[in-house]
Amino acid sequence: MPGQALPGFREFYPEETALRSHIFKVWRDVAARYGFDEYDGPPLEPLELYTAKSGEEIVDQLYAFHDKAGRAVALRPEMTPTLARMVAARAQALKKPIRWFSIPQLFRYERQQRGRLREHFQLNMDLIGEPGPLADAEIIAAAIDVQRGLGFGPDDVRVRIADRRVVYALLVHAGVADDAMGTTYTVLDKFEREPRKKLHDRLTAAGLESAVADRALAVGAIRDRATLSTALGELAAGPDVGDDLFACMDALDAMGLGEFADIDLSIVRGLAYYTGIVFEVFDAPRSLRAICGGGRYDGLLKALGGVDLPATGFGMGDVVLSELVRARATRDHTGPRLDTFLIAVTAEDVAPVLELGHVMRDAGRSVEFALKAQSMGKQLKLAAARGARRAVIVGPDERAAGAAIVRDLDAGTEERVAFERLKQ
């Protein structure tokens, strides 16, 4: 045995490649329907592209090394810094809002687990230059339409939506001090994975008073508009901080996608750079990791050394999505069928079969034939195993008549067809 692939790296056998291609096709179809243009960048980038904003500690999460010229480089773990650089370089010339998407293969040096590898493909869709909630709704709608395109409905996948500004305002109102805000976000992020008491303990351990912790957890428990409206109504600053979130939900309703979306204030997203509406897509039973995560990141592009443009977008990986598609078997994602399997009855029929086969291939058909002398039974067996639609049999009798036997392998019916017709 020549060993095996590195841990966390996949080999794609034809069946898996077919599934991947299917997912990529849905991704590109949806992106195109939303008017997004595809871009790409280098898979290997200067290390400082990632350490600049995330700090040195990110290095042990990366595939980072020195190239032969001594440059510190890293396999890209995310696409946003590259996107920021590319947009910045042409910011003046690009018509806003910018709608761009990409399907990069990303790398992270982490211990792998189910649904989480050291390499994956990720659909990135970003809408840059528009700060309003309709841009967020557009991005979320695209994420939902990918699910629909893969055959999933509201009973299969759910989108959970929150707004960082709303969560922040409510937490401030609950009495959470600014210096405890980060910890509180982390705790809210674990809202459904840990018992309430443990979450409470974490908050008090972070210095929150018990009553404040209770109020903070009550914020994370908000799951519907009515409760959110009530909570917002108590704010001294006024309830308008929730306007964008409500507008976004309204837009999704208007698009007919409201059935997929839930308000969920425990969604905060770990990353500090999110500034507004944030969302995650999960399988409905929540048995797998997140399918997709994203949100608004106004300010990030500027912080990355680029231009000061508002932006919203998401990343959707292929690993969890593949598992879901496979598990639900929502669609046959095998490749296109073989059109014709040519059968040579005797050795003298091989050359005519080669000629006919190549003419048919030139005409655009997919054609195979046995690569060694075999009985017709064997050849038909191979044709069936290859999934061919039809077998075209060429023997001495057929050559004499100038017409081959065309056998429909699904129906089992046969008919004689002139060679000239087969070549068309």
Place this chain on the structure above:
RNA sequence: GUGGCUGUAGCUCAAUUGGUUAGAGCGCCGGACUGUGGCUCCGGAGGUUGCGGGUUCAAUUCCCGUCAGCCACCCCA
């Protein structure tokens, strides 16, 4: 990076209290079948029992290490 669980054929799994040549189904190859596939029957290939060491007369079985997978933590692309 830390901890727990698990590693037998390509896949799913067997193998008495540690016992002599590690089995089965599916899949794969060949034959029955030299002018008609799917079915059936027969045969075959394929294992350093993840790897290394230890205990023992004897290890797939017990112990240690290591690697890999899964789970939790960390982190969340």
